[in-house]
Amino acid sequence: MADLLNIILRFALYVDLLLLFGLALFGLYSFNALLRFRPLLRGMAVTGALLSVAGLVLMTRAMSGETQLAALWPHLQMMLLETDVGLAWALRMTALAIVVIRPSLWPASLAGAIALASLAWSGHGAMDEGWLRFWHFLSDILHLLAAGAWLGALLALVLMASGRIGDTRFRLLADAVKRFEWVGALIVLTVSVTGVMNYLFIVGPRLDGVLFGTYGQLLTIKVLAFAVMLVLAALNRFHLGPSLQQSLRDGQHLIAANALRRSVVMELALALLIVALVAWLGTLSPDPG
Known part of the structure; x- marks a missing residue:
């Protein structure tokens, strides 16, 4: 069940961040005047942040074996402060916050690119040296x-x-x-x-x-x-x-x-x-x- 939930969360986060970056970029080069990009981009940024929090908690639970929040908290701190995954997560959350604050196309496309790129640290490349x-x-x-x-x-x-x-x-x-x-x-x-x-x-x-x-x-x-x-x-x-x-x-x-x-x-x-x-x-x- 935990594996299935992990796959679903990964899928939802990937789709959200792919669309966040892709829509902002499309608005830049297409000079589109029909779509209301700001609410779409802001909504995707908020969704991406929530999914990122859920994904980090699920990953930490799987690695530590802890289920209670009080016991899980030290492991979350260690994940955030002492691992590359935690650094990538913090960078993603910062980028998503920028989109929430400034959902215009240029800031959203740049911040969206950073948020999307951060997903690479949860892939197979993290195992290489x-x-x-x-x-x-x-x-x-x-x-x-x-x-x-x-x-x-x-x-x-x-x-x-x-x-x-x-x-x-x-x-x-x-x-x-x-x-x-x-x-x-x-x-x-x-x-x-x-x-x-x-x-x-x-x-x-x-x-x-x-x-x-x-x-x-x-x-x-x-x-x-x-x-x-x-x-x-x-x-x-x-x-x-x-x-x-x-x-x-x-x-x-x-x-x-x-x-x-x-x-x-x-x-x-x-x-x-x-x-x-x-x-x-x-x-x-x-x-x-």
Whole structure:
């Protein structure tokens, strides 16, 4: 039960911080005028702080074996003051406090990036040492930031394509999709390269034996889901995006907007599945034995 609760908390925290950074970043480069970013970002920052507190308590309970708060408190202090995980947690809470106070796009994107990057200290990279630890952390952080940019853009596009689509809203949607094209290409490249690097850091240049354990099976599902996401992203880039531009000229934009929304919703659902798998994989060892 504790393992399941840990996975659920990790999943919720990952999704929250990915969206916090990704939405703020999307607002910066898309010049979006439709979405009300401030309440969204402030709400995500508060949620992230609460999830972080719950996650720290659960981790400390698991490591110490204590369940009563009075007995747990010294272990919490030690975790916060004497470990890298505690330092990363404190940095994340500071970043989230900045977003709560200043939920405008520039501060939120920078603070959101710091909060999201802090999750790397709860991953497999924390087990490495020396230069290997540095490069593993760097790869993890870039992977997280690229994934956040992707996830946040997907949610923003779903929100923009929902509700009543008038001429102004549709024009802003088409413009946002076009602006996302070059960002999306960089995101896919970064996620792909860092994903391969992280596999090599964790497992090494081998497949034998790994795929037969729970870790390998979950990793296979993750790779397949990512492949489907790439197909949907290509569809959006080479078919649905141009159809939006054509619909701007024809004035028949409802069908194009609905098609884009359905495709992006599917892509977002796959992204959430991948995040759930990542939350689970972070609790497992790649050794099938």
